[in-house]
Amino acid sequence: MDHSNEHANRRHDPSRVLALTDGVVAIILTLLVLELHVPELAGGQGLREAVREIRPSFTAFLLSFIIVAIAWAVHRDLFVLIRHTDRALVWLNLTYLLPLCLIPFGASLLSRYDREPTALRIYGLILVAMTLTRLATWVYVTGHAHLLSAPVDPDSRRWGIVLITVPLAGYAAAMVLATDFPRFSLAIYTIAPIAYFAGMLLARRAPDLEAAG
Amino acid sequence: MDHSNEHANRRHDPSRVLALTDGVVAIILTLLVLELHVPELAGGQGLREAVREIRPSFTAFLLSFIIVAIAWAVHRDLFVLIRHTDRALVWLNLTYLLPLCLIPFGASLLSRYDREPTALRIYGLILVAMTLTRLATWVYVTGHAHLLSAPVDPDSRRWGIVLITVPLAGYAAAMVLATDFPRFSLAIYTIAPIAYFAGMLLARRAPDLEAAG
Amino acid sequence: MDHSNEHANRRHDPSRVLALTDGVVAIILTLLVLELHVPELAGGQGLREAVREIRPSFTAFLLSFIIVAIAWAVHRDLFVLIRHTDRALVWLNLTYLLPLCLIPFGASLLSRYDREPTALRIYGLILVAMTLTRLATWVYVTGHAHLLSAPVDPDSRRWGIVLITVPLAGYAAAMVLATDFPRFSLAIYTIAPIAYFAGMLLARRAPDLEAAG
Amino acid sequence: MDHSNEHANRRHDPSRVLALTDGVVAIILTLLVLELHVPELAGGQGLREAVREIRPSFTAFLLSFIIVAIAWAVHRDLFVLIRHTDRALVWLNLTYLLPLCLIPFGASLLSRYDREPTALRIYGLILVAMTLTRLATWVYVTGHAHLLSAPVDPDSRRWGIVLITVPLAGYAAAMVLATDFPRFSLAIYTIAPIAYFAGMLLARRAPDLEAAG
Numbered sequence: 001m002d003h004s005n006e007h008a009n010r011r012h013d014p015s016r017v018l019a020l021t022d023g024v025v026a027i028i029l030t031l032l033v034l035e036l037h038v039p040e041l042a043g044g045q046g047l048r049e050a051v052r053e054i055r056p057s058f059t060a061f062l063l064s065f066i067i068v069a070i071a072w073a074v075h076r077d078l079f080v081l082i083r084h085t086d087r088a089l090v091w092l093n094l095t096y097l098l099p100l101c102l103i104p105f106g107a108s109l110l111s112r113y114d115r116e117p118t119a120l121r122i123y124g125l126i127l128v129a130m131t132l133t134r135l136a137t138w139v140y141v142t143g144h145a146h147l148l149s150a151p152v153d154p155d156s157r158r159w160g161i162v163l164i165t166v167p168l169a170g171y172a173a174a175m176v177l178a179t180d181f182p183r184f185s186l187a188i189y190t191i192a193p194i195a196y197f198a199g200m201l202l203a204r205r206a207p208d209l210e211a212a213g
Numbered sequence: 214m215d216h217s218n219e220h221a222n223r224r225h226d227p228s229r230v231l232a233l234t235d236g237v238v239a240i241i242l243t244l245l246v247l248e249l250h251v252p253e254l255a256g257g258q259g260l261r262e263a264v265r266e267i268r269p270s271f272t273a274f275l276l277s278f279i280i281v282a283i284a285w286a287v288h289r290d291l292f293v294l295i296r297h298t299d300r301a302l303v304w305l306n307l308t309y310l311l312p313l314c315l316i317p318f319g320a321s322l323l324s325r326y327d328r329e330p331t332a333l334r335i336y337g338l339i340l341v342a343m344t345l346t347r348l349a350t351w352v353y354v355t356g357h358a359h360l361l362s363a364p365v366d367p368d369s370r371r372w373g374i375v376l377i378t379v380p381l382a383g384y385a386a387a388m389v390l391a392t393d394f395p396r397f398s399l400a401i402y403t404i405a406p407i408a409y410f411a412g413m414l415l416a417r418r419a420p421d422l423e424a425a426g
Numbered sequence: 427m428d429h430s431n432e433h434a435n436r437r438h439d440p441s442r443v444l445a446l447t448d449g450v451v452a453i454i455l456t457l458l459v460l461e462l463h464v465p466e467l468a469g470g471q472g473l474r475e476a477v478r479e480i481r482p483s484f485t486a487f488l489l490s491f492i493i494v495a496i497a498w499a500v501h502r503d504l505f506v507l508i509r510h511t512d513r514a515l516v517w518l519n520l521t522y523l524l525p526l527c528l529i530p531f532g533a534s535l536l537s538r539y540d541r542e543p544t545a546l547r548i549y550g551l552i553l554v555a556m557t558l559t560r561l562a563t564w565v566y567v568t569g570h571a572h573l574l575s576a577p578v579d580p581d582s583r584r585w586g587i588v589l590i591t592v593p594l595a596g597y598a599a600a601m602v603l604a605t606d607f608p609r610f611s612l613a614i615y616t617i618a619p620i621a622y623f624a625g626m627l628l629a630r631r632a633p634d635l636e637a638a639g
Numbered sequence: 640m641d642h643s644n645e646h647a648n649r650r651h652d653p654s655r656v657l658a659l660t661d662g663v664v665a666i667i668l669t670l671l672v673l674e675l676h677v678p679e680l681a682g683g684q685g686l687r688e689a690v691r692e693i694r695p696s697f698t699a700f701l702l703s704f705i706i707v708a709i710a711w712a713v714h715r716d717l718f719v720l721i722r723h724t725d726r727a728l729v730w731l732n733l734t735y736l737l738p739l740c741l742i743p744f745g746a747s748l749l750s751r752y753d754r755e756p757t758a759l760r761i762y763g764l765i766l767v768a769m770t771l772t773r774l775a776t777w778v779y780v781t782g783h784a785h786l787l788s789a790p791v792d793p794d795s796r797r798w799g800i801v802l803i804t805v806p807l808a809g810y811a812a813a814m815v816l817a818t819d820f821p822r823f824s825l826a827i828y829t830i831a832p833i834a835y836f837a838g839m840l841l842a843r844r845a846p847d848l849e850a851a852g
Binding site for chain 2: 018019022023025026027029030032033034036038046047048051065069072073076077080081083149150200
């Protein structure tokens, strides 16, 4: 292999992009638990009651853990398809990490103000930004065949777009509904991961589409 | 190697699963130390006395460090056996990371309320969840030979189940005993790592079983 | 391959240098968000107003996220060129990580005191130190051809020095101007990332220079 | 390659040990900066004065950053020599990470109580524990030739022991001297990194010894 070839291969090697993403996800998963504060016992209060009071924090922790875990699993599926990176893809990925890093903040906001439209809108905005970058990455890489490890046919490409647009529309709807129907908005954020797992089971029958979702 | 083969290999490559797990463990090991607060000296108090007061925190730190270190060593031993991942294994591993991430919270709870049944029960619940996922992973991968780097015979498989069920039963017992015998419960959490090291020395004589424990 | 050869290869393998750098950047990106505190509502205040109050924190978060992301992208581009490390390069890289680790502190300082000359000078000092180490690394590796994966001709080397000296001069100017023209100083820190992206687009036409910038 | 061979190779592959260590070091380096608190301005106080007050914190940050960076560089040099791991080496390495994780705590203690014998003794204890594990690892791996990528002759082995014993003795002396000569004790901690860099320059003339120090 001549010099310029090796150089080109190293330039397009996605390994550091994956290392950075795995690192960021590992930290977010672990930071989420910092939201769970060990309760201070007020006079006469038992630890059992005190622990019960942090239950909303625990629910927010669990929900955010699952959302970040899904974001990582989806990222892994997508990069199974990607053999080479270019500068645009490096920056699309950095843009994906930005809303991901904001999830602990959104989760913390939601755990304290779970019926406040503003909190629900901010949480939705973070998820919309994340899903939008996912969509942009999908459209970009499937449009640049030399980046892929296997070609993606136009049908799979379109299916992929649909599969990402569904949660995107859901989060956008949750944002819009936050002002007048906060409970409905919260329900969407809770249902979204369930829909992902349902979709995963369906996708087992159509394995070619796996990487898109 | 043709395209679809390379694609399949990348899809089943466990490297990102390991990278995420190593990252999460590295962060947990380092976060545990944040529980050790530099003491503020009250009027007339010497630093020596003040440091003595944080001794329970230090014990909780040390115990949790050892438990997380064991969890990582066991995970490493298990994945020595695993050559390929599939979607179920990816999610079993993410499920393993969930209780792992909760250990700093459990340790913090235990360091402050080490005779409170609720604290002891929560710590036990975290360890039961972790060990249960380990058992599920063991049963799953040994039942799917194509995921393994070397076949596991039925005897080793059964032995592996026994070796994981022992601490599982211990933690479950510690949870049940927490209400009436908190000291006994705490003793089990302390003895468990010692039992692991004892088992490790025994396993040196039966190296085929190493990966299970 | 004989023993001494393999040993030499391992000694000069840059992979752990990259792993450490990717880890540090992943943590910094994620720690930055810890600066965003979930607001406590004062009596009668709505969450919307409260969120508006943390807008300066959010701007500082965003700016620092982009600066760290650029620092990582530039580091990745540079190490595409580097095939071997030596002890000097290992320590140049550790020296690069030092100001990088200080960026969350600088960002936090700037978000609270964004018109204070001292805060602006400290932020500038961190960026100057970072850019200076980048310059030193560029000069060092391009002067040691055996470390490179492809030779860098004298022209590209000189261009690289110019491309790093421009932001260096900018940050130094921002430091000097901080006392008398704090707003101008702040403007430079904000414009610098924009200049990087502009330069990136220009560099697409001169791809040989990419690694320098 | 037959199954049992591949299995044996994976079992002895040091890559996850390195990944965990790099992750822990990356987090420690980044956590150290959390000790630098953005000053709150008291009435009438300028930011400049306030920043001057956190200078001791900054010194402690810098010293600890350098000590952790050296610990990582030494670890990297050592593992250049190591081709295979076994269970004992995995646990020696986990034992090395324990005092490493305690350095941010020691640094924080030292930055607040830099003339207190107790603080100086605890800092010394952490460094003694770290250096002792390094010595144990060196003795262990050089005594098990099949773990090495290149054989280490008895002379180099003995030299390596001497090179690790020197700082070990220094830290032990600093601990003993802490009660009666706190300033002298602090001086040793400050001089140790300088001695390392001096030794590094000397070692350039005797490159075979590099991995030991």
